[in-house]
Amino acid sequence: MDSWKETYDVESLPALRQSIGDEDLSGEERRERLDVIEEWEYNIEVRESVQLAISLKSSLTTLGADSLGNGPSETLPQEG
Template sequence: MHGRLGCRERPATRRFHLRVRCSGRDQRAGRPAGPGGETTRYQPDYTRLLFEEIRTLIEENAREELRNELAAITEEIEEWQATYDVETWEALEQSLAEGALASGELRDRRDVITRWEENLGDRRLIKHALALYSDVEAAREQRINVADRVRN
């Protein structure tokens, strides 16, 4: 996220993919080649990873923090829309073909396009987290109640 959330560094999408690569869940490199030179490859379960990311957002951030981050993302996108007079990152990308842009402006626009795409991914995850927040809290509470009953 934008760093305002106490959980981890921004962007969520980059964190998500980094975690996939580093967690051992993504074993695309596979096992060493067998006698015939073939390699067994594994694909990560992206659905499970998506839900884990949403769960992590819920567990590590208060609902208000998620709402604030959603507002910050929206403000940033609106600023880009006004600055570049476009509605989408795709329209901004099309502007790269304009011959009148200096190399610095091209670089700036490419950076904004990348951040815009990341923001959209972050926003999608945060919206899912907010939609499921109460359900996850209720499930956590139920788990705690069951554990208490087992101990007593």
């Protein structure tokens, strides 16, 4: 899972970003690291989005989403 640490000899995303400026890297190696950083940042965004969705779902469930118009409500009187 943490093979990138060994591959790029870094411990974190900021360290990988800093390594881009290493003068010993070829252009191809820089591009590869930039691609990895981009993918890493995308994965973080996806993870945060999923966590937010789960949190919102949990909040709606706690509030009783049915009373918000998603179905019949047990807390509001029915006319008829």
